[in-house]
Amino acid sequence: MKNIKYKALLIIMGCQTIFGQNLYEKSQEGNEENWPVHEYTLTINKDMVNKAGKDVMGMTVNGTIPGPTLEFTEGEYAVIYVKNEMDVETSVHWHGIILPNFYDGVPYLTTPPILPGKTFKYEFPIKQSGTYWYHSHTLLQEQSGVFGSIVIKPKEKLLDYDTDLVVMLSDWTNEKPMSVLRNLKRGNEWYQMKKGTSTPLNRVIARGAFGAQLNFWRQRMEGADLADIYYPAFLVNGQQQPEYPSFKAGEKVRLRIINGSASTQFWMTFGGGMPTLVSADGLNVEPVQKNKTFIAVAETYDFIVTIPQNGKIELRAMAQDGSGTATAFIGNGDVLPAEVVAKPDKIQMMQQMAKMKMKMGAHALKFQPKKDERFEMKKEYGMQMDGMQMDGMKMDHSKMKHSKMKMDIPKDSTLNKKMDHSKMDHSKMTMEMPKDSMMGNKMDHSKMKMDNNNNNNNNNNNINLPGGKAGMNVATTQIDSMDTMQMKGMGMFSEYNYDYLKALENTSYDKTIPVKEILLNLTGNMARYIWSMNGVPLSETDQIKINHEEVTRITLNNLTMMHHPMHLHGHFFRVINKNGDYSPLKHTVNVPPMQEVTIEFYGNEYGDWFFHCHILYHMMSGMARVISYDTPRDPRMEEFPVSKLVKEADMFYSWSMLDAASHMTEFNFVASNIRNQFNIMAEYGWNQNLEAEVTYERYLHDYLRIFGGVNIENEMEDSLDEISTTAIVGVRYLTPYLFNLDVRIDNKLRPQIGLSREILIFPRTAIFGSYEYQVDFGWVNDLPVGDDFANEVVWNAGIEYFLSRNFSLMASYDNRFGAGGGLSVRF
Numbered sequence: 001m002k003n004i005k006y007k008a009l010l011i012i013m014g015c016q017t018i019f020g021q022n023l024y025e026k027s028q029e030g031n032e033e034n035w036p037v038h039e040y041t042l043t044i045n046k047d048m049v050n051k052a053g054k055d056v057m058g059m060t061v062n063g064t065i066p067g068p069t070l071e072f073t074e075g076e077y078a079v080i081y082v083k084n085e086m087d088v089e090t091s092v093h094w095h096g097i098i099l100p101n102f103y104d105g106v107p108y109l110t111t112p113p114i115l116p117g118k119t120f121k122y123e124f125p126i127k128q129s130g131t132y133w134y135h136s137h138t139l140l141q142e143q144s145g146v147f148g149s150i151v152i153k154p155k156e157k158l159l160d161y162d163t164d165l166v167v168m169l170s171d172w173t174n175e176k177p178m179s180v181l182r183n184l185k186r187g188n189e190w191y192q193m194k195k196g197t198s199t200p201l202n203r204v205i206a207r208g209a210f211g212a213q214l215n216f217w218r219q220r221m222e223g224a225d226l227a228d229i230y231y232p233a234f235l236v237n238g239q240q241q242p243e244y245p246s247f248k249a250g251e252k253v254r255l256r257i258i259n260g261s262a263s264t265q266f267w268m269t270f271g272g273g274m275p276t277l278v279s280a281d282g283l284n285v286e287p288v289q290k291n292k293t294f295i296a297v298a299e300t301y302d303f304i305v306t307i308p309q310n311g312k313i314e315l316r317a318m319a320q321d322g323s324g325t326a327t328a329f330i331g332n333g334d335v336l337p338a339e340v341v342a343k344p345d346k347i348q349m350m351q352q353m354a355k356m357k358m359k360m361g362a363h364a365l366k367f368q369p370k371k372d373e374r375f376e377m378k379k380e381y382g383m384q385m386d387g388m389q390m391d392g393m394k395m396d397h398s399k400m401k402h403s404k405m406k407m408d409i410p411k412d413s414t415l416n417k418k419m420d421h422s423k424m425d426h427s428k429m430t431m432e433m434p435k436d437s438m439m440g441n442k443m444d445h446s447k448m449k450m451d452n453n454n455n456n457n458n459n460n461n462n463i464n465l466p467g468g469k470a471g472m473n474v475a476t477t478q479i480d481s482m483d484t485m486q487m488k489g490m491g492m493f494s495e496y497n498y499d500y501l502k503a504l505e506n507t508s509y510d511k512t513i514p515v516k517e518i519l520l521n522l523t524g525n526m527a528r529y530i531w532s533m534n535g536v537p538l539s540e541t542d543q544i545k546i547n548h549e550e551v552t553r554i555t556l557n558n559l560t561m562m563h564h565p566m567h568l569h570g571h572f573f574r575v576i577n578k579n580g581d582y583s584p585l586k587h588t589v590n591v592p593p594m595q596e597v598t599i600e601f602y603g604n605e606y607g608d609w610f611f612h613c614h615i616l617y618h619m620m621s622g623m624a625r626v627i628s629y630d631t632p633r634d635p636r637m638e639e640f641p642v643s644k645l646v647k648e649a650d651m652f653y654s655w656s657m658l659d660a661a662s663h664m665t666e667f668n669f670v671a672s673n674i675r676n677q678f679n680i681m682a683e684y685g686w687n688q689n690l691e692a693e694v695t696y697e698r699y700l701h702d703y704l705r706i707f708g709g710v711n712i713e714n715e716m717e718d719s720l721d722e723i724s725t726t727a728i729v730g731v732r733y734l735t736p737y738l739f740n741l742d743v744r745i746d747n748k749l750r751p752q753i754g755l756s757r758e759i760l761i762f763p764r765t766a767i768f769g770s771y772e773y774q775v776d777f778g779w780v781n782d783l784p785v786g787d788d789f790a791n792e793v794v795w796n797a798g799i800e801y802f803l804s805r806n807f808s809l810m811a812s813y814d815n816r817f818g819a820g821g822g823l824s825v826r827f
């Protein structure tokens with residue numbers, strides 16, 4: 001058996017020489033081969049910075065954001081001293097670098113944290129070349145500025161270019177990152193309002209999408225949010241619009257593009273000539289001419305561009321949700337503009353998803369986290385397998401790969417007339433499709449639509465094909481590959497696939513190596529901002545055990561509406577795509593909404609490695625795992641228990657709200673972690689009515705919680721003479737269509753049912769209402785003679801206008817307090 005394994009190893013080593021054979025050996029500490037030492041010192045400090053029009057406290061590396069570029073040559077031994085001059089602990093992770101486990105830089109998991117005032121020495125042999133980066137792995141410090149680039153030159157020149165330029169993309173907030181996360185946890189829509197990406201009811205109705213909205217609400221979703229956070233600026237190398245005029249016409253420049261954002265994915269486009277993509281995540285790929293390219297958080301792509309004779313290249317990186325753009329200009333002269341990518345249309349996405357019968361709302365928090373329900377979950381949620389749309393969607397992954405089908409379009413059709421308005425290239429209108437598939441047969445009957453991602457106006461390009469129900473969305477911009485033209489349904493997210501990446505050499509593993517299969521459904525709850533895998537956040541799970549010298553194959557099945565760029569520390573994995581044996585190797589893979597991606601890697605290492613979504617706010621909310629070779633823990637980590645890291649993804653966040661109005665005043669306080677929540681509520685009407693309540697509640701799963709506590713209210717209307725205090729227990733449940741249901745009973749055995757709801761009707765205006773009905777059957781209290789029961793109804797309704805993140809104007813009517821208006825303050 002050992003012999004076979006050894007042989008298998010040799011075969012892999014023989015056919016994969018991307019980093020030389022070292023990749024398939026265990027990483028070893030120390031400068032075993034006496035490679036030349038290349039030393040750096042990084043000093044991390046807190047500094048006032050101004051990145052988006054406001055002086056705020058940031059975290060700098062050697063005084064700047066981003067930190068300096070670390071340059072190495074393959075075959076050097078890196079020694080990096082990281083000095084912490086802040087008053088909080090820190091760490092540095094070397095993203096994409098193959099290195100000994102102890103120096104990977106995840107505090108409390110593999111590496112000790114760097115305490116205030118201390119210096120940590122990282123050291124590792126440089127066994128690879130390419131574009132990488134480093135960043136703090138402590139809490140949200142990367143968002144504050146602790147990140148920088150790594151450029152490793154190969155031993156021998158592999159690519160033809162003259163010079164290079166690092167393009168570090170990032171997102172910037174003027175808020176404290178932890179308060180951003182707190183705001184996400186409290187679940188208000190402010191960031192979407194600020195970005196102009198909220199989808200209030202008036203817009204939904206105006207677009208005829210109320211049915212789709214109901215479909216979302218039924219599944220307890222507000223809408224199709226693409227990004228969570230409002231950023232006042234997106235940056236290239238720390239600036240909003242940097243210029244690089246020093247390059248000369250005709251020079252071939254290798255752009256080393258790194259997405260060092262905390263949570264932003266970008267669509268990149270280039271002005272000037274067509275750029276050549278030469279490398280992804282540090283590793284060279286089959287060069288491909290490509291312009292519009294999606295870059296997920298933590299990915300790197302290298303492009304070679306030629307500086308034009310006249311004009312400067314515009315490089316645009318538009319945040320995926322269209323909320324902003326970072327731009328760089330390379331060269332001299334007039335701007336050679338890059339294509340402006342259309343903002344995504346969230347309402348149209350909702351409509352498409354509703355049509356596709358996606359079942360959303362997989363639990364981010366399960367009732368029994370230890371119970372294995374991965375496969376049930378995968379079967380129940382996601383795309384529903386009925387009807388043609390589903391076939392289309394599936395085909396995107398599997399059947400649609402190798403054969404082709406031409407779609408003939410009559411020249412005299414209305415389609416053709418309309419197509420003249422677009423710049424669509426007819427000759428390339430070919431769709432890949434298996435001839436013998438169900439799809440082929442069903443096509444005529446289907447509502448199949450062509451959809452283009454470059455579509456600048458999502459509404460005006462609907463074209464009806466003659467003689468059928470089919471319609472097409474036609475591009476208004478140049479279609480440079482077949483990949484950009486897809487059927488609606490499958491097309492919606494397939495623009496995010498990696499089929500354009502082809503490895504230079506066969507990356508497949510020998511078939512004799514045992515394979516361990518792992519299914520991870522990516523799950524999330526936007527309202528509570530909990531992110532998890534298989535409905536289990538990091539704090540409720542064990543490590544994922546893998547085996548040395550085996551292949552681990554992980555299927556990532558995204559059951560959320562968000563993209564998740566998943567990063568595995570210390571390894572490169574194959575991202576299985578249409579290139580089969582030549583599937584590319586990456587360290588970060590984006591899993592688009594409702595899509596499935598399979599990765600696999602060979603287990604050559606030891607120790608524990610972090611595997612997580614690289615959207616920092618998702619990682620910090622539970623979407624992370626420890627992948628473990630199940631080898632003994634490093635004795636140097638004894639003082640640094642991994643439980644500390646785990647707890648960071650399950651912290652308590654608290655928030656309050658105060659309404660000060662002409663008829664009443666109300667105070668609310670919530671402190672919440674993943675499972676537990678404490679609430680304090682007090683309302684007082686100037687007409688001498690009051691109610692106060694303190695409850696503890698426990699989430700059994702996303703939508704169901706049990707609670708108990710104390711309630712205080714006046715017994716007689718408009719009088720504080722009799723105050724009654726009762727103990728209460730009950731359940732709270734978020735119903736389909738997003739109603740909060742509260743069913744409870746007090747110690748006087750009076751049952752009560754309550755229902756409440758809030759709806760955003762205009763971009764900044766929400767309406768709200770609640771209704772409570774309490775019955776007293778006289779089981780404890782004495783009822784007036786002749787009465788079988790007494791009841792009490794409390795209701796209110798109102799309207800709220802959001803002035804800012806912290807302030808709203810409100811007006812309401814409450815049947816106890818009357819009508820009035822005032823100010824709401826969130827803090």
Ligand SMILES: [Cu+2]
Nearest residue numbers: 564613615618
């Ligand atoms: Cu994520």
